[in-house]
Each structure stands twice: as structure tokens, then as C-alpha cells.
Amino acid sequence: MNNEMVLTGAKIVDPVTGYFGPADIHIADHKIFRVDKKKKRASAKGAMNLKGLYLCPGFIDMHVHLREPGREDEETIQSGAEAAVAGGFTAVACMPNTEPALDSAEGIKFVIERARAARARVYPVGAITVGRKGETLAPMLEMADTGAVAFSDDGSGLQNGHLMRRALEYLRAIDLPIISHCEYSDLASGGVMNESFTSTVLGMKGIPPIAEELMVARDIMLAEYTGGRVHIAHVSTCGSVELIRRAKRARVRVTAEATPHHFTLTDELIRSFNTNLKVNPPLRTRKDVDAIKKGLKEGIIDVIATDHAPHSIEEKEMEFDYAPCGMIGLETAIGLVVTELIKKRILSWPEAVAKMTVNPARILNLPGGTFEVGAPADFTVIDPTLEWVVSKDDFRSLSKNSPFIGRKLTGRAVMTIVGGEIVHSLI
Ligand SMILES: [Zn+2]
Structure with missing residues (x-):
């Protein structure tokens, strides 16, 4: 041996x-x-x-953006994997909103080949629709055969309910989940932060919680209707937690994740106009943060995922209205979990670690996440x-867009x- x-x-x-x-x-x-x-x-x-x-078993982050192909100045599969292992993650699942989008077997193969030289395991998520345009279904079964572990049009919500239904039906046969970025763009239209007292004070256009919750409700109902499996990405509102709670009680095949920033930060911080606080879904209110923590405690939210989203300094140096959404998260996640959840007695060590290991492994059918012999x-x-x-x-990430610096x-x-x-x- x-x-x-x-x-x-x-x-x-x-x-x-x-x-x-x-x-x-x-x-x-x-x-x-x-x-x-x-x-x-x-x-x-x-x-x-x-x-x-x-x-602990190696941490698995089921929601990261590695920017390759397309924006290798912001992150590559290699540099993203470096950031992952520096943050304690041994595996990551990367989202398909690259340029071009990972919407074909060739795209999935490209990631898997590039990942061979990376220090962490990298599992590609394929797009649900061609070009993530929300118009035609991408060849999901072919991508699954090539190694895609889930499907998502992450970065924007899939507006078309008929396509979401069909996608859930196709994937039911091979038991892979849809990872749903829940946001109705007509309801969110033009918003740059949470719609709240703070957005009114700052005179900024808000994204109302209902833009997320309505799609969470739709996708839960479609999962129940089709028997498919849906994973709600980056839950940000109190209402979403409640919808998922009810769905789990009714035994719908739904799982969910929350990010460290959504259980740590509130929209009031945007008074600083720090563009590293601009994320999608947006930071919400104290009430939402508390609901997410409660959801984590009660097992309504299964997973802690970072939504690691690298952006260049030039892009983030724009005015708040024009800056792109996203913050990096791989290297600060465990520190925030310990500081905000474990030290404050919201989660025990085994509970917190489950949300970063065995739970994402089960949702994506990945090896690891346990101390089982042979793992x-x-x-x-x-x-x-x-x-x-x-x-x-x-x-170690090529990008530095973190509001947690300092x-x-x-x-x-x-x-x-x-x-x-x-x-x-x-x-
Ligand atoms: Zn997303």
C-alpha cells in the first residue's frame, strides 16, 4: 500500500x-x-x-464561480481551487455562467480536464438552457454522462415555468438536482439592493423579497408535481425559509443552501456604498438574517455554500448602481461559520460540519463528506x-472583492x- x-x-x-x-x-x-x-x-x-x-471530512462547497472559460483575469479553475484548499474546501461544484456558458458536453469536458491539475476536486454544474438564455433546454443528459453533477442557470432565475417543469422531469430519471437561482426578473427589475427602509433612505432601487419567494414557491410546486429534485440556491429571505419549511414537512424533494454573507450581513451596511456588498440575491434585513440562522439550526437549510463570485477591482470600482454582483467567499467561510454560528451557539460543530460535508455530498451524489472506510x-x-x-x-483567489477584509x-x-x-x- x-x-x-x-x-x-x-x-x-x-x-x-x-x-x-x-x-x-x-x-x-x-x-x-x-x-x-x-x-x-x-x-x-x-x-x-x-x-x-x-x-473534519473535507469541506465541499457546492456553489462557486470559477470564471474559466472567459474571465481568466478574475479566476481560473486552478486559482479557484487554490482559494478552495486555503479555505479548507477539498471539493467545489462550479456554476455554468462562464463565457461561453457550460451548456454542452464539450464545456463539461473542458472543466473536468482543466481540473485534473487543480489542487481541489472540481465538479461542473451544467446549464439548464442553451446559453443560460431561458429559451431552449440544453442537452442535460449528455452533460450528465460527461460528468455534470447538477444543473442550473445560476446568475439569473429560469423565468419559464414550462422549461423548469421539463428539466425536472428529465432529471428525475437520473436523480440529479436542479439548483435554482430563484428570482423573477420582472419583479426584481432594475433593483440593486434589498427593497427596504434602507433602500428608500438611500434612494436606491430595491429588489423585493417576493421576487425570490414567488420562484421558490413555483419550484417547490413543480418539484412536487414532477417528482423531481430541486435545490434552492442562496436562500436570502425569511419568506423563502418558511416556504421550504412547509415543503419539507410535506415531503417535497427540496433542499436548500445559505451563504455566509446572508447569515452575517444586513442591507444597512450598504450605507457605506461598498460595492463588495452588492450581491445577488441582495443582503436583506436583520429579520431575514435571523430566519436564515433559525433555518440552519432546524435543518430547513441543509447546506452552507459560499457563492464565491470573483470580480476584478476595475469592475467593482464602479458606482454602486453599475457594479456587478458578487463577493469572493471560499477563504472566509469557515471563519464566519465558527464566529457567527458556532461561537454564538446557533450550530454545534457536527451540525455545522454536516452542512459543509455530508449534506452537499448527498445532494450532488459525490464521494466524501464522511469518515467511512473506503471514502x-x-x-x-x-x-x-x-x-x-x-x-x-x-x-489566494485572483480576485479580492470581499467586504470582510479587516x-x-x-x-x-x-x-x-x-x-x-x-x-x-x-x-
Ligand atoms: Zn445565484
């Missing part, structure tokens, strides 16, 4: 069993070979001592008490292991 290694001394965070205690993990042939919870710790040569640290040896090692300040100079966070990924190889280490 090659690639043998023993990780010892850490507390393991097992998102499947909820076990949160000491164990030794034995790795061989790039896979988990044995998990040893006995008191006697490994002292064998080659054992790596991770005392004081937490060892890939992908791990994230966290220093749970490490305090650090987010610095622009530390970002913020003090607790908890950081100090080592990332993919397939038994250390791909990132601060220790």
Missing part, C-alpha cells in the same frame, strides 16, 4: 454520527483505511500529531480558537488534505 499516513491527536467531527471526540484516522491508497476511537493513541512513525485541532482521504483540519484578521494580501474572525483551516496529500498547511 502506498500513501500511508496516520492522523492522530485531533478531535474528529463526524457529521454523520455526531461523534465529536478523539480518534486516529489511518490513510492508505488515498482512502480512509481505518478509524480508531480506542484510547491508546497511535505513536507509530509517520503519525501526524494534530493536538488541539479539529479534524476518499479528504480532510479539513481546523484550529477552532485561532483568531485572525482577514487580509487582502492573504487571498474583519477579525475565529477559526481557520490550518491544513487541507485531498486524496491523502497535504495541499494546504499553515502548521
Whole structure:
């Protein structure tokens, strides 16, 4: 056997069993070979001592934008994977809103081939419609055969209900989900921030919560009607959480994700006119932030995903109205999860880790996310008490558009292991 290694001394965070205690993990042939919870710790040569640290299955971010092909100045598959492992993510699913869009088997193949040289595992998401134009269905089954793990027109909502119905019907047969960016463009039209008291004060055009909620309701109903599987991307409103809660109670096949920025930041911050706060869906109110946290706690929201969206400085230096939407998130996610959710006792360690490992793995049918014997040896090692300040100079992403620069966070990924190889280490 090659690639043998023993990780010892850490507390393991097992998102499947909820076990949160000491164990030794034995790795061989790039896979988990044995998990040893006995008191006697490994002292064998080659054992790596991770005392004081937490060892989790490798984090999976099911919603990132890698900008290749098309905007390699902002991010590439390679640089995005570097940012991923620096943030503790061993795998990412990349969205198809590249230029051109990933709407063909060739596009999916391109990503998979480029990803071979990347440090993290990269799984492509295919477009639902050709060019993400919302007019004709893309060859989804062909893309699935080539390796697409889900389908989405992310970046904008699929306005056409008939196409959403057909897409859910096609994918039902192969049990892949639609990842729905829920937003009716006629209701959102022209908005640059949340429609609220703050948008009125600032004189900015608002995007009302109903622009999201109406499509969440439609997609839940279509999932129920077709028996297909829908995953609601970046839930941002209190009303969306409530719709998903009701749907789950009725056993509709719906899952959902929330981003660190939507459980941390409110629209009031936009008084600063910092364009790094301009995201889609927009930052909402305190009430929405609280509902998202409650939704995470209650399991209504299954996944924490970053919606990592790199943009160049030139693009973000425009006036707020004209700047593009999005912020990078891979390298700040775990710090925000620990600081905002775990330290504030919203989620326990196993609960938080489940939303970044086993839950996205199950939704996308991916390997990993657990400590099962035979699973890939992908791990994230966290220093749970490490305090650090987010610095622009530390970002491995090619883009620096983060509103969290200068913020003090607790908890950081100090080592990332993919397939038994250390791909990132601060220790
Ligand atoms: Zn989106």
C-alpha cells in the first residue's frame, strides 16, 4: 500500500454520527483505511500529531464561480481551487455562467480536464438552457454522462415555468438536482439592493423579497408535481425559509443552501456604498438574517455554500448602481461559520460540519463528506480558537472583492488534505 499516513491527536467531527471526540484516522491508497476511537493513541512513525485541532471530512462547497472559460483575469479553475484548499474546501461544484456558458458536453469536458491539475476536486454544474438564455433546454443528459453533477442557470432565475417543469422531469430519471437561482426578473427589475427602509433612505432601487419567494414557491410546486429534485440556491429571505419549511414537512424533494454573507450581513451596511456588498440575491434585513440562522439550526437549510463570485477591482470600482454582483467567499467561510454560528451557539460543530460535508455530498451524489472506510482521504483540519484578521494580501483567489477584509474572525483551516496529500498547511 502506498500513501500511508496516520492522523492522530485531533478531535474528529463526524457529521454523520455526531461523534465529536478523539480518534486516529489511518490513510492508505488515498482512502480512509481505518478509524480508531480506542484510547491508546497511535505513536507509530509517520503519525501526524494534530493536538488541539479539529479534524473534519473535507469541506465541499457546492456553489462557486470559477470564471474559466472567459474571465481568466478574475479566476481560473486552478486559482479557484487554490482559494478552495486555503479555505479548507477539498471539493467545489462550479456554476455554468462562464463565457461561453457550460451548456454542452464539450464545456463539461473542458472543466473536468482543466481540473485534473487543480489542487481541489472540481465538479461542473451544467446549464439548464442553451446559453443560460431561458429559451431552449440544453442537452442535460449528455452533460450528465460527461460528468455534470447538477444543473442550473445560476446568475439569473429560469423565468419559464414550462422549461423548469421539463428539466425536472428529465432529471428525475437520473436523480440529479436542479439548483435554482430563484428570482423573477420582472419583479426584481432594475433593483440593486434589498427593497427596504434602507433602500428608500438611500434612494436606491430595491429588489423585493417576493421576487425570490414567488420562484421558490413555483419550484417547490413543480418539484412536487414532477417528482423531481430541486435545490434552492442562496436562500436570502425569511419568506423563502418558511416556504421550504412547509415543503419539507410535506415531503417535497427540496433542499436548500445559505451563504455566509446572508447569515452575517444586513442591507444597512450598504450605507457605506461598498460595492463588495452588492450581491445577488441582495443582503436583506436583520429579520431575514435571523430566519436564515433559525433555518440552519432546524435543518430547513441543509447546506452552507459560499457563492464565491470573483470580480476584478476595475469592475467593482464602479458606482454602486453599475457594479456587478458578487463577493469572493471560499477563504472566509469557515471563519464566519465558527464566529457567527458556532461561537454564538446557533450550530454545534457536527451540525455545522454536516452542512459543509455530508449534506452537499448527498445532494450532488459525490464521494466524501464522511469518515467511512473506503471514502476518499479528504480532510479539513481546523484550529477552532485561532483568531485572525482577514487580509487582502492573504487571498489566494485572483480576485479580492470581499467586504470582510479587516474583519477579525475565529477559526481557520490550518491544513487541507485531498486524496491523502497535504495541499494546504499553515502548521
Ligand atoms: Zn445565484
